[in-house]
Amino acid sequence: MTKKIAGFMVLCMTFFMATSAMAEMPGSNPKELWEHITKTSPYTQWKFWDDHQGMQEGNEPHGSLNKVYVNDKTYNSTSAPFEYGAIVVKENYNKKKKLMALTVMYKVKDFNPKAGDWFYVRYTTRGKAKPYGKPKGCISCHSANADNDYIFLHEFE
């Protein structure tokens, strides 16, 4: 009897742990990630890196101006590589400060070990994702900064 109860409790705990872990971080797919960054943990409430605050001038292909929001896992990573679960959301603006797109990098364990395990996605302002996953374009350019974990705008100290 007690064994059965203990077994049941272990089962329950495993279930709760699994579901809470799932609720915490999205899978490596654009829909879950969009849900996460717009509803579960709205990125506009995240931090900026200390060395990249607010709106800044940027380079092609990302648009003239940008704001880069980072979640806590990203912000708290003090040495390369970033912690798994790190998400970087870059708002891409044109010269007239109109928001054109979001480009996002999300660090997912075992997603793409050859290139820093980053899940890349470009969203329209309405959340339509294209491209996403391991786009050659994003990766080949960001690889120039592979020794800074593929990130351009933040240098580890």
Ligand code: HEC
């Ligand atoms: C031709 C080079 C190039 C390509 C292609 C490119 N990026 Fe970038 N990316 C940059 C540069 C340079 C920056 C630094 C910010 C800036 O200059 O606008 C940057 C910054 C970023 C950032 C902010 C974090 C950082 O690295 O500083 C994210 C997120 C990002 N890019 C995502 C993407 C995604 C997603 C794609 C593909 C859809 C992509 N990038 C394609 C060059 C590129």
